[in-house]
Amino acid sequence: MAGPAAARMAAGGGPGSRSMDFKGSGKRLLKRLAAHRAAVACVLVSVMVSVGLSVVGPKILGRATDLLFGGIIGGRMPAGQTKQQVIDGLRARGQGGVADMLGGVDFTPGKGVDFGHIGEVLLLGLAVFACAGLAMMIGTRLANRLINLAVARLRADMQAKLERLPLSYYDRQKRGEVLSRATNDIDNINQTMQQSMGQMLNSLLTVIGVLTMMFWISWILALVALVTVPLSVFVAAKVGKRAQPQFVQQWRTTGALNAHVEEMYTGHALVKVFGRQKESAEQFAEQNQALYEASFKAQFNSGIMQPLMFFISNLNYVLVAVVGGLRVASGSLSIGDVQAFIQYSRQFSMPLTQLASMANLVQSGVASAERIFELLDAEEQSADPAPGQKPDPLRGHVEFEHVAFRYEEDKPLIEDLSLTAEPGHTVAIVGPTGAGKTTLVNLLLRFYEVTGGRITLDGVDIAKMTRDDLRAGIGMVLQDTWLFGGTIAENIAYGSAKDVSREQVEAAAKAAHADRFIRTLPDGYDTVLDDEGTGVSAGEKQLITIARAFLSDPVILVLDEATSSVDTRTEVLIQKAMARLAAGRTSFVIAHRLSTIRDADTILVMENGAIVEQGSHDELVGSGGAYQRLYEAQFAEAVAEVD
Structure with a gap:
């Protein structure tokens, strides 16, 4: 891409430069998952079962702790008394604090630890955790x-969208930038969802x-455990707000760097011929540095x-341990309940920490989603009429009726x-660079739509x-x-x-005079x-593409400087072959070398x-107009080359 479009990209006006719509892009991404309702329902059920069993587990372990502690206390108490008598005796001896604590303990005086019962509880806990793990798997x-x-499905939608985009979209974008969205950004979304989606659901x-x-x-x-939640939310929101624009910039600079690498790789010969390695390396270093800074x-x-979330989690742990210890000392809670609660406190803060640790993944993935949705939302070429009209039979009568076209609204090109x-008939189109010759063909093929007038094929508006x-x-050779x-x-x-068949392929190659050199290859x-x-x-590649056009057997043939890369002798042979191919077909030939279109029925x-002029070669040469000036310029150039 060059010119104004390149300037807009350099100024930050290219794809992905607008502010990140985190919420909107995230919702669109989730909607794509929701399209598979049955699979989503199965995932939800499995995770709910796993989380439910995991949540019950600490309570079961707390029960085992209570049984063990109660057995130890009961074994040290004299048999024949009730629990209440033991507690009253402690109060009578002035040990009210101990009495309050034992009030929350389930024990029987004189009865020691029931290891069998504890074993059953632990086995139940093991079974619960095993089932939770299986459900999670x-x-x-x-x-x-x-x-x-x-x-x-997203890749398929991207591919379908690329097919529906007009040629003007690709003219405005760097190829590496589009490829980066179709590959890097989709891979990043895949990685983000694989690493975070299940964990986020589990955490919630x-x-x-x-x-x-x-x-x-x-x-x-x-309530004590919830004291730190507002602090966690505040920290996550503040840090996320600072990080998100950097992830947008990271993937934007990734696309720009990929575009530069793609350009330098495909044009490596020119880079070396003109000694631009240093400039290329400097541009790469500049963009690589920008990517490094944005990524960092x-x-x-x-x-x-x-780390901030871990710190808040530890504050939560300290608060729960202190208040829980006081509640045990007062007899309001058992040690097993406090143990379970501390585990729950960790389980409660751990998802928040995990969500925080996944923030960079999620933000990076949503930044990529924004770039992809921006492409998916790009304006498409106009829809085909349904049902479409079709000439019957197709003969190749083409007519341009007062056609007007402009690439930009304020800059008319064709009027x-x-x-x-x-x-x-063979219609040759000649003229200086930028006169609109190739544009004419693009309009005929509907790569671009006319802005005024119409083009008909056998009387049907295309x-x-x-x-x-x-x-x-239509067959085309570029x-x-x-x-x-x-x-x-x-x-x-x-x-x-x-x-x-192979015979048809070889026949087309012979018609294009490509058979001889093909058979010399290993x-x-x-x-x-x-x-x-x-x-x-380059000339041999041109012959292959001409053979491709022969095989298509078109009604209309378009040749855009099709013989520019072949030698003079081969050009003469191709001209003869083209004459056979053009027989009974409408041909549009765009040419710079006027010697190749001397026999055209009409020259524009x-x-x-x-x-500005149209007619046969002889008519135009004798007219003293633009064609004669072009012809004389080429003749003078040829004489100069001979001299």
């Missing part, structure tokens, strides 16, 4: 499956369950939350352009056709070739919507290419988005 497995389903239910048990045991101790600030601000292309129906009858990772045969076969048509076309020259000369 089931819940975790279901949660992982649910999250993977949601992320897979644990807080509710533990709080219920704490009030059941002692409402006074429960985000992690530091969110990282201090956990009141009209032309007619008859079936079987805006009333579906894009698939329109493009199915100046910038594009090959996919795969064999040469697969790349050629890409031009056909249906399965084709594996012939089975030679594997990467998406950069490594191993074949464009300047500043308007057709």
